[in-house]
Amino acid sequence: MSAWCRVEQLTGRRYVRALAGAVAAKSLNRDEAVVLLKARGDDLEQLCAVAAKSRDLGLRDAGRPGIVTYSRKVFVPLTRLCRDRCHYCTFATTPGRVESPYLSPDEVLAIARAGQAAGCKEALFTLGDRPEERWSAAAEWLDAAGYADTLSYVRAMAIPVLEETGLLPHLNPGVMTWEEIQRLKPVAPSMGMMLETTSTKLWSGTAGATTDHPTRSRRCA
Numbered sequence: 001m002s003a004w005c006r007v008e009q010l011t012g013r014r015y016v017r018a019l020a021g022a023v024a025a026k027s028l029n030r031d032e033a034v035v036l037l038k039a040r041g042d043d044l045e046q047l048c049a050v051a052a053k054s055r056d057l058g059l060r061d062a063g064r065p066g067i068v069t070y071s072r073k074v075f076v077p078l079t080r081l082c083r084d085r086c087h088y089c090t091f092a093t094t095p096g097r098v099e100s101p102y103l104s105p106d107e108v109l110a111i112a113r114a115g116q117a118a119g120c121k122e123a124l125f126t127l128g129d130r131p132e133e134r135w136s137a138a139a140e141w142l143d144a145a146g147y148a149d150t151l152s153y154v155r156a157m158a159i160p161v162l163e164e165t166g167l168l169p170h171l172n173p174g175v176m177t178w179e180e181i182q183r184l185k186p187v188a189p190s191m192g193m194m195l196e197t198t199s200t201k202l203w204s205g206t207a208g209a210t211t212d213h214p215t216r217s218r219r220c221a
């Protein structure tokens with residue numbers, strides 16, 4: 001048996017074991033969860049049914065069976081400039097198409113207050129990824145306003161939104177280092193980034209490329 005066949009066989013056994021464990025509602029470790037990403041067809045249906053049952057039991061145990069919760073949020077488009085060029089993006093634009101590279105602090109607070117008055121609970125900061133790295137207009141605006149970079153401005157705006165409106169900032173500033181996340185954490189109960197794909201084929205091949213930036217196949221806005 002070739003080495004490749006042995007690997008396939010081993011993976012197959014792990015998959016069967018992991019699937020059986022999931023169906024029996026046993027806790028899965030990381031490797032088992034990873035191998036179950038291969039699930040398709042009936043196996044996938046079975047996994048989804050188990051996951052739904054687990055969710056329903058959790059809701060029942062918490063005393064709120066069948067209840068789906070959500071929080072109203074107001075969007076704060078802090079800047080529509082971005083260093084990336086995702087081809088599907090309808091959010092990012094160029095400096096010539098916006099009045100200012102960034103919303104001013106007054107504009108941010110006005111949007112947040114309008115959201116507060118409408119019953120929102122969260123302020124969703126939408127923005128491009130580090131626009132100052134691509135656009136001089138963004139870098140100059142930040143410099144004139146006294147901020148080292150976009151993330152510093154995001155942090156500086158999350159604080160008054162939180163303190164003056166009570167809305168919880170949810171930040172979507174793009175790709176960040178661990179240290180940058182830690183810096184924003186005290187002013188934002190949640191942060192997000194939508195990952196479009198982890199496939200390298202989408203940007204390394206000629207067909208289907210959705211971004212000109214090989215390190216980020218994602219949607220942030």
Ligand code: SF4
Pocket residue numbers: 082083084085086089090091092127128129174218219220221
């Ligand atoms: S990173 Fe986000 S904002 Fe920037 S171009 Fe891509 S989808 Fe648009």
